[in-house]
Amino acid sequence: MLKFLKNGSQIAALALLSFQSSFAISIFSDGFESDAIGLNATPSKWGLTRQSVDVVDTTWILGCYSGSNCLDLDGTTRLGGRIQSQNFNFAAGITYTLTFYLSENQRGFDIASDFDEVTVSLGSLGTQTIVLANTAAYTWKAYTIQVTGDGSSGAIVFDHAGGDNVGILLDDVNLDASALAADVDTPEPASIGLLLSGLALVAMRRRS
Ligand SMILES: [Ca+2]
Ligand SMILES: [Ca+2]
Numbered sequence: 001m002l003k004f005l006k007n008g009s010q011i012a013a014l015a016l017l018s019f020q021s022s023f024a025i026s027i028f029s030d031g032f033e034s035d036a037i038g039l040n041a042t043p044s045k046w047g048l049t050r051q052s053v054d055v056v057d058t059t060w061i062l063g064c065y066s067g068s069n070c071l072d073l074d075g076t077t078r079l080g081g082r083i084q085s086q087n088f089n090f091a092a093g094i095t096y097t098l099t100f101y102l103s104e105n106q107r108g109f110d111i112a113s114d115f116d117e118v119t120v121s122l123g124s125l126g127t128q129t130i131v132l133a134n135t136a137a138y139t140w141k142a143y144t145i146q147v148t149g150d151g152s153s154g155a156i157v158f159d160h161a162g163g164d165n166v167g168i169l170l171d172d173v174n175l176d177a178s179a180l181a182a183d184v185d186t187p188e189p190a191s192i193g194l195l196l197s198g199l200a201l202v203a204m205r206r207r208s
């Protein structure tokens with residue numbers, strides 16, 4: 001069923017029918033575990049829209065956030081990579097939360113006196129630019145971009161500004177959709193009645 005929930009209107013319909021105070025549906029996630037390790041790789045769930053990124057493990061870096069694989073956003077072409085997901089419909093009234101984990105480049109230097117900077121965007125609704133130090137010591141940190149849908153559509157984009165092959169590391173990208181609390185907490189009595197009679201009908205059909 002989750003496969004069909006990428007459509008915004010279906011998410012909105014689900015929101016109206018929910019009695020829970022809050023719920024979230026993951027509509028995209030990637031920890032890069034299904035990708036083969038390699039330089040100049042294109043992760044399977046992304047399009048490469050500029051230059052290159054590398055799928056790395058402890059051969060190149062010290063540690064990923066989850067599993068064995070993560071992404072070096074500055075690939076091997078001396079110009080920062082830019083990756084883009086599929087497009088999502090950002091339905092009006094639905095809250096979308098993009099969470100991702102970044103670490104310092106873990107190699108402890110920048111080849112070209114460059115610096116590590118990535119701009120992350122969620123369609124045209126939200127953007128965040130993050131600069132990290134070029135240290136070998138590292139801490140994986142969670143970052144969040146939360147927006148309210150407005151009927152527009154767009155992709156998740158990670159755009160690395162560096163150009164020295166040694167970039168910020170990315171792991172565990174997740175996009176959730178959830179109903180606004182006001183929609184969920186105050187279902188109208190008429191809606192509840194309709195839903196209950198609908199459920200009763202379903203139950204009767206299952207018994208028959
Ligand atoms: Ca991973
Ligand atoms: Ca690289």
Ligand SMILES: [Ca+2]
Nearest residue numbers: 110115162166
């Ligand atoms: Ca760099």
